Amino acid sequence: MATARRLDPLPNTPFQYGPKVDFTFEGKPFSGFAGEPLALSLLAGGVRVFGRSIKYHRPRAPMCLHAHCSSCLMRVNGRPNVRTCDTPCVAGLSVERQTGWPGAGFDLLRAIDVVYPEELRHHELFTSSSALSRMATPYVRRMSGAGELPSGPPPLAFPVERQSVRVVVIGAGPAGLSAARRLSQSGEKAVLFEADALAGGRLLDGATRIEGDGDSTGWQRWKAWSDPATLPGIELLCRMPVVAIYPGRPPTVVAVGEDRARIVQPQRVILCTGSYDQLPLFGNNDLPGVMTPRALDRMVLGHGVLPAEPVALVGDSDETLRLSARLLERGVALAGVVTRRRDGPLVGALQDKKVPLVFDREVARARGGRWIHELELSPQRQREPDRLLDCALCVAEAPAAPAFELGHHAGCRVFFGSQGGYRIAIDDTGRTSRDDIFAAGHCAGAADVTTAIRAGERAAATCLESLAHTP
Amino acid sequence: MPKTIVCRCEDVTEEDLKRAFERGFRDLESLRRFTGFGTGFCQGKSCLCHAARFLAAVKGGDDMVSDPPRTRPPLRPTPFAAFAGALPEADAGAEEKP
Ligand code: FES
Numbered sequence: 081m082a083t084a085r086r087l088d089p090l091p092n093t094p095f096q097y098g099p100k101v102d103f104t105f106e107g108k109p110f111s112g113f114a115g116e117p118l119a120l121s122l123l124a125g126g127v128r129v130f131g132r133s134i135k136y137h138r139p140r141a142p143m144c145l146h147a148h149c150s151s152c153l154m155r156v157n158g159r160p161n162v163r164t165c166d167t168p169c170v171a172g173l174s175v176e177r178q179t180g181w182p183g184a185g186f187d188l189l190r191a192i193d194v195v196y197p198e199e200l201r202h203h204e205l206f207t208s209s210s211a212l213s214r215m216a217t218p219y220v221r222r223m224s225g226a227g228e229l230p231s232g233p234p235p236l237a238f239p240v241e242r243q244s245v246r247v248v249v250i251g252a253g254p255a256g257l258s259a260a261r262r263l264s265q266s267g268e269k270a271v272l273f274e275a276d277a278l279a280g281g282r283l284l285d286g287a288t289r290i291e292g293d294g295d296s297t298g299w300q301r302w303k304a305w306s307d308p309a310t311l312p313g314i315e316l317l318c319r320m321p322v323v324a325i326y327p328g329r330p331p332t333v334v335a336v337g338e339d340r341a342r343i344v345q346p347q348r349v350i351l352c353t354g355s356y357d358q359l360p361l362f363g364n365n366d367l368p369g370v371m372t373p374r375a376l377d378r379m380v381l382g383h384g385v386l387p388a389e390p391v392a393l394v395g396d397s398d399e400t401l402r403l404s405a406r407l408l409e410r411g412v413a414l415a416g417v418v419t420r421r422r423d424g425p426l427v428g429a430l431q432d433k434k435v436p437l438v439f440d441r442e443v444a445r446a447r448g449g450r451w452i453h454e455l456e457l458s459p460q461r462q463r464e465p466d467r468l469l470d471c472a473l474c475v476a477e478a479p480a481a482p483a484f485e486l487g488h489h490a491g492c493r494v495f496f497g498s499q500g501g502y503r504i505a506i507d508d509t510g511r512t513s514r515d516d517i518f519a520a521g522h523c524a525g526a527a528d529v530t531t532a533i534r535a536g537e538r539a540a541a542t543c544l545e546s547l548a549h550t551p
Numbered sequence: 552m553p554k555t556i557v558c559r560c561e562d563v564t565e566e567d568l569k570r571a572f573e574r575g576f577r578d579l580e581s582l583r584r585f586t587g588f589g590t591g592f593c594q595g596k597s598c599l600c601h602a603a604r605f606l607a608a609v610k611g612g613d614d615m616v617s618d619p620p621r622t623r624p625p626l627r628p629t630p631f632a633a634f635a636g637a638l639p640e641a642d643a644g645a646e647e648k649p
Contacts, residue, residue, distance in 0.1 A: 150591070199566060236632060237632055321626070323624060326624070336625070356596045361601060363552070365556055366554075366556040479600075
């Protein structure tokens with residue numbers, strides 16, 4: 081199995097390195113670059129298994145690298161359940177894994193996965209008598225728990241700022257940035273909340289392309305748009321995820337950062353909360369080394385961290401094919417691309433570079449012990465043999481799930497569409513079922529970045545119009 | 552058969568959803584209460600859509616899937632300190648922004 085390496089840094093990525101810093105991982109000296117996500121320092125240093133799953137003790141490692149899947153939880157400075165992909169690496173951290181017995185790397189409780197190959201009905205376990213249940217409960221808790229309690233007392237009370245502002249935009253991705261620009265151009269003041277350390281969302285992906293008005297890459301657009309100087313009147317707050325909208329009139333928006341919180345009661349809200357990347361359903365889709373395309377994009381193209389190679393890519397979208405090409409440009413070995421796309425310039429370019437392309441197979445399962453080492457591909461037509469694809473990293477694409485939750489908090493109508501999932505219902509001007517809340521981009525079902533950008537601008541225009549009609 | 556994981560936080564498999572459906576848990580809310588998907592660390596961010604797609608497929612249509620289970624704040628794990636700071640008695644220390 082290939083070992084982890086770091087690629088030569090690119091001058092033009094949005095993610096820049098700080099100096100090298102030292103910390104400890106399970107008591108051993110470790111190093112990373114200041115400010116990079118801790119999960120990447122660990123992967124670059126060869127850490128493979130980040131933790132064990134709650135029931136079957138299956139090995140887990142980062143899947144999304146965008147702070148939502150919770151597969152990268154560790155104990156950091158004595159605090160359990162810290163998302164290492166959302167925690168910057170700084171000097172002196174003490175990092176430990178928190179699950180498994182005797183540890184997460186080698187975990188004897190993995191036996192549970194073997195003993196219960198089909199299902200483990202935890203509701204019915206040890207329930208034959210109440211005495212048995214009482215006896216078993218503490219053990220079951222220990223076996224399935226999520227780490228030990230924190231070593232120190234928690235922080236007391238965060239300073240909370242209350243603020244009055246007319247408009248709040250939630251999410252500084254393609255839709256949110258374009259909405260904020262539109263507001264700014266009209267002289268409106270707004271607060272723009274972003275959960276990530278950098279504004280940009282999908283503009284931060286190396287595989288993003290924006291069509292129309294002189295095609296540009298995501299990074300080019302990010303450079304042009306993320307500079308606060310180009311957004312007069314907009315207060316951009318990164319690392320400030322909005323955790324709640326309470327549905328009164330006006331709505332109450334609560335954002336909570338590392339050590340402070342902010343409560344705003346705006347007249348208008350524009351939801352641009354984006355979407356959550358998903359993995360397709362196949363056997364062992366939770367095996368370490370299986371990630372979403374955007375996780376790999378951020379890790380390899382953005383931060384230059386390559387935990388292992390060759391990489392297998394599974395998917396039909398332009399983004400996945402472009403990601404394959406960008407990886408090749410960066411000198412990353414590709415195991416192959418499994419796709420149903422047979423022609424077009426993106427496929428042609430991969431063929432020219434002699435990348436093995438597999439057209440007529442789909443993923444049946446991933447194989448490996450504690451990290452992926454091959455994909456089993458089954459034929460779409462019967463009577464053809466299965467195929468194995470050796471790989472040390474695998475990305476597989478699935479429709480992303482719109483982040484509809486904040487709209488749901490606020491009482492906006494949401495609905496289900498199988499291409500993705502639940503999304504916020506909007507009309508074609510960006511209005512939700514509430515006349516003071518608007519939504520744009522992936523959270524309302526936009527399929528790509530170009531559409532999301534247009535939708536953000538349109539929702540902001542509708543929002544401005546409605547403000548103009550309010551006394 | 553290897554496990555196909557639908558909910559990573561609570562280790563719920565695709566097979567679990569099928570069996571639960573056969574046992575009569577046929578809408579999203581009861582499916583969720585029985586299998587436990589969506590009740591872990593991520594609160595459904597990587598499984599709710601899979602479960603809803605599963606229901607749409609077995610019931611034969613997107614409109615057969617009901618509204619999602621109630622989403623309650625907070626959206627992500629949030630320290631109590633944030634809420635403590637928002638209590639009226641904590642207001643003495645709070646700063647008012649213009
Ligand atoms: S939450 Fe960190 S990898 Fe998904």
